[in-house]
Amino acid sequence: MNLEELHSLFLQHPDVCTDTRKITENCLFFALKGPNFNGNKFAKEALEKGAAYAIIDEESYKLSDKYVLCDDVLETLQKLSTFHRNQxxxxxxxxxxxxxxxxxxxxxxxxxxxxxxxxxxxxxxxxxxxxxxxxxxxxxxxxxxxxxxxxxxxxxxxxxxxxxxxxxxxxxxxxxxxxxxxxxxxxxxxxxxxxxxxxxxxxxxxxxxxxxxxxxxxxxxxxxxxxxxxxxxxxxxxxxxxxxxxxxxxxxxxxxxxxxxxxxxxxxxxxxxxxxxxxxxxxxxxxxxxxxYQPQNNRSQVMSQSGFKIVLDAYNANPSSMQVALENFKEMEGDEKSLILGDMFELGSEAAQEHQRIADLAKGLEFQEVFLVGENFHLTETPFRKFKSFEALKDYIGQNPLKKGNLLIKGSRGMALERVLDVL
CATH class of the missing domain: 3.40.1190.10 (Mur-like, catalytic domain)
Incomplete structure (x- = not known):
């Protein structure tokens, strides 16, 4: 099946799924591969759940004409999207x-x-x-x-x-x-x-x-x-x-x-x-x-909970966004301001230097309390309380309730610091 024919099929079945847990009736299932999975193995399940066709790239999984065989599923998905964009x-x-x-x-x-x-x-x-x-x-x-x-x-x-x-x-x-x-x-x-x-x-x-x-x-x-x-x-x-x-x-x-x-x-x-x-x-x-417009998904959300006014910015973090978040939080109204900061990921050889720089910045801005979470922040030289893991922070807060006031929560997605809300 060439690209034009596949696009014609797509127009008849315009819902695209790549996950058998999210199959919709009469969709096209693209059997993508990842480091730990082979989508071809799920093609039969996708069809049983209601997919109209399954796009696969291993012939051994082709059991009927409901399976569309191509050379590479990911490349086909990408080329189909460009073809559609141009139509x-x-x-x-x-x-x-x-x-x-x-x-x-x-x-x-x-x-x-x-x-x-x-x-x-x-x-x-x-x-x-x-x-x-x-x-x-x-x-x-x-x-x-x-x-x-x-x-x-x-x-x-x-x-x-x-x-x-x-x-x-x-x-x-x-x-x-x-x-x-x-x-x-x-x-x-x-x-x-x-x-x-x-x-x-x-x-x-x-x-x-x-x-x-x-x-x-x-x-x-x-x-x-x-x-x-x-x-x-x-x-x-x-x-x-x-x-x-x-x-x-x-x-x-x-x-x-x-x-x-x-x-x-x-x-x-x-x-x-x-x-x-x-x-x-x-x-x-x-x-x-x-x-x-109201921000969602843990992006700079402002909320009140348990006597705290919380700025939840736990969707992601890097040195640039962390710096402006701290500086902006310092400028906000209110005196009682505390931080819970989580590690910043994908910094490579810059990780130690950048985490130390943020710890120093937090110290210079003179917040009420500062809690640093993660293996990188744990290695910084700072007077603040440091925790290697979220679980360690959770145990500490359980026995030492935080001082009420304004609280900024920020860290990389992998730290999932929105979990702090359940601890407070």
């Missing part, structure tokens, strides 16, 4: 960056949805599997697809760009994330910039933060760029008002009061504003969308 009218807006990708994607989606039929990457399904699945979720009526791209090595963004073939793109920032895979900060800049390289080489539009010197340098001579700035009047001006704790900004005389904490979310809002403006969304509609 659709939807414009593709892609974004990447070290921090804030998912929040920015959700803000852009919220703003554009006020005027257009818009879809966006679900959750953070932003890799070599997630991007194709997002493209395959584009319907005939979809006008704009907001596609998030993640990477932890060079050339990944270039590859994802070749799959999605975006019409527009934006990079949130260049920070200290995935240093191990990228080989340092310069590698991060090179890797994330692959999105801009794709767009400029294909004469596509680029959105940028004109206050970011790296972005300005990369796009200095490129004509098709649309930027925002707080100071440079050559670009669309947006004024930062405050983040105490929620971001307030002003654009064209209109005040927008968001439900996002932290000055670091200001630029995320700015990106959504200029993209909305470019696509002709009225400012009043942009304001409504930004003010209604």
């Amino acid at each position: 659709c009218k939807a414009k593709i807006v892609s974004l990447t960056g070290s921090n804030g990708k998912t929040t920015t994607k959700e803000l852009i989606h919220a703003v554009l949805s006020g005027k257009y039929s818009t879809i966006a990457t679900k959750g953070n399904l932003n890799n070599h599997i997630g991007v194709p699945l997002t493209l395959l979720s584009i319907k005939p009526e979809t006008e704009i697809a907001v596609v998030e791209m993640g990477a932890n090595h060079k050339r990944e963004i270039a590859f994802l760009s070749s799959i999605a073939q975006p019409d527009f793109g934006y990079i949130t920032n260049f920070g200290k994330a995935h240093l191990e895979g990228f080989g340092g900060v310069e590698g991060v800049i090179q890797g994330k910039s692959e999105l801009y390289e794709y767009l400029t080489s294909n004469n596509k539009y680029v959105f940028l933060n004109a206050d970011d010197p790296i972005q300005m340098q990369k796009l200095d001579s490129y004509v098709k760029k649309i930027g925002f700035s707080t100071t440079n009047h050559q670009y669309f001006n947006i004024t930062y008002i405050e983040a105490n704790p929620f971001v307030v900004l002003e654009v064209e005389g209109t005040s927008i009061k968001t439900q996002l904490i932290g000055k670091y979310n200001f630029t995320n809002c700015c990106a959504a504003i200029i993209i909305g403006k470019y696509f002709g969304v009225p400012l009043e509609e942009i304001k409504i969308a930004l003010e209604a």
Whole structure:
């Protein structure tokens, strides 16, 4: 079966599943392989659960004409998604960056949805599997697809760009994330910039933060760029008002009061504003969308529990996001402020230095209590209480209740520090 024939089959069965636990009636099941599993072994189960066809790449599993044999299931999924993307009218807006990708994607989606039929990457399904699945979720009526791209090595963004073939793109920032895979900060800049390289080489539009010197340098001579700035009047001006704790900004005389904490979310809002403006969304509609958006999934959520006012930012962490989170938390109203910080992952040879730097920063900002969790933080030289594991922290809190007040909880996804809520 060639790609065009497979696409015809997909149009008849537009739901795609890669997990037999999530099979929907009449879907196409793609039997992907991983380090510890072979999807071909689950093809029969997928069909029994209601899948219309199973796409496999090992002939021994082909038991009927309900099995579609190909050379490589993953490669077929990727090629099918690109083929489908090129059959659709939807414009593709892609974004990447070290921090804030998912929040920015959700803000852009919220703003554009006020005027257009818009879809966006679900959750953070932003890799070599997630991007194709997002493209395959584009319907005939979809006008704009907001596609998030993640990477932890060079050339990944270039590859994802070749799959999605975006019409527009934006990079949130260049920070200290995935240093191990990228080989340092310069590698991060090179890797994330692959999105801009794709767009400029294909004469596509680029959105940028004109206050970011790296972005300005990369796009200095490129004509098709649309930027925002707080100071440079050559670009669309947006004024930062405050983040105490929620971001307030002003654009064209209109005040927008968001439900996002932290000055670091200001630029995320700015990106959504200029993209909305470019696509002709009225400012009043942009304001409504930004003010209604509430962060979820442990991303900078503000909540009250057991006498604490908690900032839960436990979805992920790297040195850049950790620094701005601590600095912003210090600036928030209130005197009694404590921290529970978890290890930052994928830092390679930089791990010891970066964890020590964050511990020193926390000490310099003079918080009430600081608790450091994880093997990397446990090795730091600091006066704070350190715990090798979450279980050790849990046991301590059980016997030594924390002082009430404001509490920031932040760590990498693997630390799952949202579990602290059950302990408090």
